[in-house]
Every structure is written in structure tokens, then in C-alpha cells.
Amino acid sequence: MESPKTAWAALASPRYLISSWPWRSYAYLFTSIPAGALGICVLVGLAAVSAVLSPILIGVLMLTAFPLIGAAIGWSERWRAGLMLVDGISSPHAKLPRGLTLRQRLAFRRREQASMRALGYSFVLGVFLWLVGGAFAGMSATILLTTLAAPIIADNDELGMGPWTLDSAWEGLIFLVLFGPVFYVVSSYLLGVIAGAEASLAKAMLGPRQEELQRNLAELRRSRLDLVDAFETERARIERHLHDGVQQRLVGLTMTLGLAELDLPDGEGRRLVVKAHSEAEAALADLRAAVRGIHPRVLVDHGLEAAVREVADRMPLPVTVQLSTTRLPPPIEAAAYFVVSEALANVAKHAQATKCEVAGWVDRDRLVITIQDDGIGGARLGAGTGLTGLVTRLDALGGTLDVDSPPGGPTRLRMECPCRLGD
Amino acid sequence: MPTGRLSRRLSIVLAEDSLLLREGLASILDRAGHDVRDSVGDADTLLAVVRKDPPDLVITDVRMPPGHSDEGLRAAAAIRAELPAIGILVLSQYVADAYLSSLLETTTGGIGYLLKDRVGHVTEFLESLDRVADGGTVVDPEVVRQLLARRRNDGPLAALTPRELEVLALMAEGRVNASIAEQLVVSEAAVRKHVGNIFAKLRLEEGLDRRVSAVLTYLRG
Numbered sequence: 016m017e018s019p020k021t022a023w024a025a026l027a028s029p030r031y032l033i034s035s036w037p038w039r040s041y042a043y044l045f046t047s048i049p050a051g052a053l054g055i056c057v058l059v060g061l062a063a064v065s066a067v068l069s070p071i072l073i074g075v076l077m078l079t080a081f082p083l084i085g086a087a088i089g090w091s092e093r094w095r096a097g098l099m100l101v102d103g104i105s106s107p108h109a110k111l112p113r114g115l116t117l118r119q120r121l122a123f124r125r126r127e128q129a130s131m132r133a134l135g136y137s138f139v140l141g142v143f144l145w146l147v148g149g150a151f152a153g154m155s156a157t158i159l160l161t162t163l164a165a166p167i168i169a170d171n172d173e174l175g176m177g178p179w180t181l182d183s184a185w186e187g188l189i190f191l192v193l194f195g196p197v198f199y200v201v202s203s204y205l206l207g208v209i210a211g212a213e214a215s216l217a218k219a220m221l222g223p224r225q226e227e228l229q230r231n232l233a234e235l236r237r238s239r240l241d242l243v244d245a246f247e248t249e250r251a252r253i254e255r256h257l258h259d260g261v262q263q264r265l266v267g268l269t270m271t272l273g274l275a276e277l278d279l280p281d282g283e284g285r286r287l288v289v290k291a292h293s294e295a296e297a298a299l300a301d302l303r304a305a306v307r308g309i310h311p312r313v314l315v316d317h318g319l320e321a322a323v324r325e326v327a328d329r330m331p332l333p334v335t336v337q338l339s340t341t342r343l344p345p346p347i348e349a350a351a352y353f354v355v356s357e358a359l360a361n362v363a364k365h366a367q368a369t370k371c372e373v374a375g376w377v378d379r380d381r382l383v384i385t386i387q388d389d390g391i392g393g394a395r396l397g398a399g400t401g402l403t404g405l406v407t408r409l410d411a412l413g414g415t416l417d418v419d420s421p422p423g424g425p426t427r428l429r430m431e432c433p434c435r436l437g438d
Numbered sequence: 439m440p441t442g443r444l445s446r447r448l449s450i451v452l453a454e455d456s457l458l459l460r461e462g463l464a465s466i467l468d469r470a471g472h473d474v475r476d477s478v479g480d481a482d483t484l485l486a487v488v489r490k491d492p493p494d495l496v497i498t499d500v501r502m503p504p505g506h507s508d509e510g511l512r513a514a515a516a517i518r519a520e521l522p523a524i525g526i527l528v529l530s531q532y533v534a535d536a537y538l539s540s541l542l543e544t545t546t547g548g549i550g551y552l553l554k555d556r557v558g559h560v561t562e563f564l565e566s567l568d569r570v571a572d573g574g575t576v577v578d579p580e581v582v583r584q585l586l587a588r589r590r591n592d593g594p595l596a597a598l599t600p601r602e603l604e605v606l607a608l609m610a611e612g613r614v615n616a617s618i619a620e621q622l623v624v625s626e627a628a629v630r631k632h633v634g635n636i637f638a639k640l641r642l643e644e645g646l647d648r649r650v651s652a653v654l655t656y657l658r659g
Contacts, residue, residue: 263456266459266554266557273466312501325533
């Protein structure tokens with residue numbers, strides 16, 4: 016059986032009484048005493064000092080620091096709530112923007128709504144929760160310990176337990192056996208409920224709200240987009256370097272060799288120059304293919320449709336292209352282009368197809384592209400295919416890639432991606 | 439030597455942002471006896487120079503400053519629109535026919551699109567230059583090969599036989615009938631017959647430069 020993750024699930028479990036949960040409840044309620052007492056002392060102390068100092072500016076400044084103290088208490092309370100909530104409470108605070116000074120960072124945290132909520136929780140904890148929780152836990156622990164020790168205490172002295180007066184070891188033992196289990200059951204459930212309620216309140220006030228969760232998700236998406244973007248920038252840089260440097264030099268070389276051919280008389284020397292010339296041209300052709308693979312210029316200048324048509328034209332099998340899209344952000348166009356070009360390369364290599372169709376359109380705010388062949392099928396997205404890396408890239412853009420390729424074919428690839436970044 | 443068979447001395451404006459290639463091209467053209475009137479490094483200067491005093495021919499790179507995109511090509515289209523008499527030869531480092539299409543939209547010949555590698559084949563390059571200056575159309579064999587590879591199921595070219603398409607492709611490269619005959623190992627008369635059929639099937643009227651029109655039809659395909 017799976018162990019329960021929260022106090023409520025634990026209370027509902029038949030094994031509650033023999034699990035660690037009653038003791039966790041004790042631990043949670045007892046630790047709330049120092050946490051709450053310390054918290055309220057700091058808050059009241061600070062309030063008093065700032066009230067005294069309020070005629071001068073520093074007192075007012077100190078008041079503005081309250082949410083920060085709340086946030087600090089919130090941080091330690093989230094940690095403590097791990098006793099009752101196995102999964103803990105995730106932080107509602109936003110990731111700090113980069114490049115802030117300490118002062119700006121403090122101001123950022125201070126203005127956050129989550130800090131205000133944590134401050135509110137600190138007050139509730141400080142003036143109420145720790146007293147209630149501590150009182151119940153303390154009382155219950157005292158009664159439990161006294162009941163356990165009842166035979167010994169009653170042997171030495173008279174022991175009054177509520178309506179009963181015990182004055183011998185036997186009476187103490189009978190009391191322990193009759194009252195002990197009953198009290199353990201009742202107090203365990205009672206404390207479980209109190210501790211569970213406190214942890215739930217902590218979660219409600221210290222955990223992230225819906226919009227904060229969404230914001231965290233958006234932050235995650237943005238950082239992944241940054242990665243894709245950096246990748247794209249680097250490709251463009253490499254392409255430019257090859258184009259403006261290596262390619263130009265090779266072209267210059269072919270020109271020089273071409274001129275040399277004109278000047279040289281027929282013979283071994285001329286033959287060698289002609290050979291060098293054709294080798295330089297082969298190198299240029301290779302380089303063109305490599306540059307195209309890194310960062311196709313047509314894609315940048317003319318968009319997805321033109322670039323996909325170029326790829327289709329180079330295929331050894333007929334490929335029809337039907338794309339009706341406008342210009343999209345560069346990382347999306349690049350991802351779509353590389354999906355199509357990789358898919359077509361796979362079709363040409365493995366599918367034994369006689370024709371292939373590429374179709375693309377924008378459906379609401381999503382770019383959809385399908386690539387279908389009439390080949391033997393059996394394709395899959397997995398290790399070894401060039402599509403694996405593209406799936407990661409699409410994922411960062413919020414897109415997906417599906418392969419439908421039953422043995423015997425046909426193979427159909429479907430790519431979907433939002434048309435805007437960061438959606 | 440190319441100087442020996444120079445058909446006429448052309449005044450040329452050269453636009454290429456790489457100094458290395460600009461010098462190389464200029465020296466090739468110089469040796470061939472052409473007059474490289476201006477060499478410029480960006481599209482704006484190209485336009486200014488051409489507007490001020492139109493040359494016979496403009497040779498331009500596709501990719502040029504300031505944007506390093508297809509500024510050269512756009513300058514070429516602008517020149518074509520304003521001064522249709524000027525021959526334009528575009529040099530590219532890509533086989534992409536997307537560039538070619540945008541160039542052909544406004545044109546009726548006197549246009550060339552070559553890979554930069556071709557410049558090294560000095561004699562052929564100079565011949566291409568002459569053809570463009572004479573109002574012909576020259577398209578890089580590599581680009582033509584790619585266009586030919588595309589299966590055409592519709593449009594005016596669907597009516598052509600594979601052999602006629604081959605002939606048309608060679609016409610697009612700027613070859614004359616004799617050269618086509620040699621390439622396909624047939625008689626020149628056979629090539630003339632094919633060419634006649636092509637003109638008929640593409641319904642090209644008498645009077646126009648039908649050879650150029652056919653090639654343009656083919657390339658726009």
C-alpha cells in the first residue's frame with residue numbers, strides 16, 4: 016500500500032494509529048511553539064521599535080521591511096510543513112530577475128503578494144496557531160505520559176485522574192489498560208486533525224496561487240526558449256562565418272585558378288591547375304550543402320514555404336508541397352524547416368516510397384505540418400533518428416511531433432507548434 | 439585569350455561586398471577588355487551609381503550590406519523596373535530558386551543568375567556576360583538541374599515531352615542550338631524541331647523573343 020502524502024489521507028487510512036503520523040502531528044504542533052513565539056516576538060518587537068522611531072524616517076522604513084520578515088517566516092514554515100505534507104509546499108515567489116542589486120532584490124520580494132500572504136500567516140501563527148496547537152499537544156502528551164506512568168505514580172502517591180483517584184499500583188495498572196488505549200485513539204485523531212488543519216492553512220497561505228503556478232511555468236518556458244534562441248543565434252553566427260570567410264576565399268581561389276588556366280600552356284602544369292580548380296569547386300559544393308544544413312539562407316530571406324520547396328526539389332522522389340503560412344518567428348520557422356527536411360531525408364533513405372506530400376497550415380494559433388509518404392512504414396521517434404533532437408526543440412517552443420507509421424505503411428508525421436513564442 | 443574574342447566592350451558596374459571577390463572579378467573583366475566603371479560594396483551605392491549614369495551591365499551579389507540578406511537582388515529588381523535596358527547578372531552562393539523567381543517576376547530577359555563558382559570558368563563566364571548584355575537569359579546549370587528535378591504536374595510545361603524539357607533546360611542555361619545538339623548528341627535540325635514544338639506548345643506569339651519567353655516560362659514554371 017502506498018504511504019499517505021498528507022495528514023488527511025493518513026487519517027483516512029486504517030493503519031493511522033500504528034503509523035508515524037500521530038507522532039508527526041506531535042512534532043508539528045510542538046515545533047509550532049518556538050516558531051510562533053519567536054515569530055511574534057520579532058514582529059511585535061519590530062513594530063514597537065518602529066512605532067518609537069516613527070517620528071524619524073527610519074521607523075517608517077522599518078515598517079516596510081515587515082513583508083520581508085513575513086517571507087522569511089514563510090520560508091521556514093514551508094520547510095516545517097514538510098512534517099505533515101510529504102511533498103512539501105512549493106515556493107510562491109517569482110524567480111528574481113538577473114542583475115539586480117541586493118536592495119533591488121529585497122524591494123522585489125517586498126512587493127510580492129506572496130510576501131504579504133506569508134506575513135499574514137506569520138501573524139496567525141504568532142497570535143493563535145502556536146497557542147492552540149501547543150496547548151492541545153502539551154495537554155495530550157502530559158495525559159498520555161501520566162497514564163503510562165500511572166502504576167508507578169499511584170504506587171508512591173495518590174494520583175487524581177479526572178473523576179478517578181488512584182492510590183495503588185493495581186489501580187494505576189487497571190487505569191492504564193482501560194483508559195490508555197482509548198485516550199491514545201481519541202487524542203491521536205484529535206491531534207492529527209489539528210495538525211492537518213494547520214498544515215492545510217499553511218499550504219493555502221504559503222503555497223503558490225494558480226496565477227503564480229502559471230507564472231512559474233511561463234518562466235520555465237522562457238528559459239527554455241532562451242536556450243533555443245541562443246542555439247539559433249549560434250547557428251546564424253557559424254553560417255555567417257562560413258559564408259563571409261571560407262566560402263569567399265574558396266570562390267577567390269577558383270577565380271585565380273581559372274585565370275591561371277588561361278595563362279598556362281597545355282601540359283602537365285595546366286592539367287594540375289585544372290584538377291585543383293575542380294577540387295576547389297567540389298569543396299565549394301560541399302560547403303554549400305553544409306551551410307544549408309546549419310542555417311538555410313532561403314529560410315531567413317524567403318520564409319518557410321520557399322525553404323521547404325528547396326528541400327523538396329533536392330529530393331530524389333517527387334514531393335508535393337502545400338504550405339499556406341505567413342512569416343513566423345525565426346525559431347519556429349527553423350524548427351519546422353528542420354523537421355520537414357529531416358523527415359524528407361528519412362523518407363528518401365528508409366521508406367522506399369514513390370511519392371511524398373508535405374502540407375502545412377495555420378489552425379487558429381497553431382502551425383500544423385504533416386509529411387506523408389507511401390512507403391513501407393515502421394518508422395518511430397527514438398534513439399538514432401535525427402528527429403529526436405527536433406522533438407526537444409519543439410517541446411521548448413510548446414510544440415509536438417507525432418509519428419504514425421504502422422508496419423507496411425504509410426508513414427505520417429504531424430508537427431504542431433504555437434505560432435507565437437512564449438504562449 | 440578572352441580578349442581575342444571580345445564581342446564588344448561593355449561598361450559594367452560591379453556590386454560585391456567582399457573586397458577579395460570584387461578585386462578578382464574586376465581583374466577578370468579587365469583582362470577581358472571590359473570597362474569596370476564602378477565597383478561598389480553595398481546596394482544603396484549600387485542604385486545611386488546606376489541611376490546617375492546607366493551602364494550596359496550590372497553584376498551584383500545577392501547578399502549585401504547593410505542587412506546581409508537579399509539586398510543585391512532587390513536592387514537588381516529596382517534597376518530592372520527603372521532601367522529595363524540594363525543587363526543584370528546576379529551572382530549567388532546558393533542554388534536557391536526562390537531568389538531567381540523574385541528576379542524573374544519583373545523581367546523579360548537580359549538577366550543572368552549564376553553561382554559564384556562559375557566565375558572561375560573564365561571563358562564561359564564571359565560568354566554568359568555577353569549573352570545577358572544582348573538581352574538573353576542565363577541560368578546556372580545547377581539551378582536548372584534542380585528545377586528540372588521538380589516534377590511538374592500542372593502549368594504550361596505539363597504538355598512538354600521529357601526530351602523537350604531537356605532542350606528547354608539547356609536553353610535556360612543560355613545555350614544556342616548548336617551547343618544543345620552537341621550536349622544531347624543529336625543533329626541541330628532535331629534541336630530546331632524540338633524548339634519549334636516547345637514554342638507551339640507554350641503558345642508563344644511571333645515577334646517576341648520567343649527563346650527568352652520560353653525560358654522564362656520554364657523558370658517560372
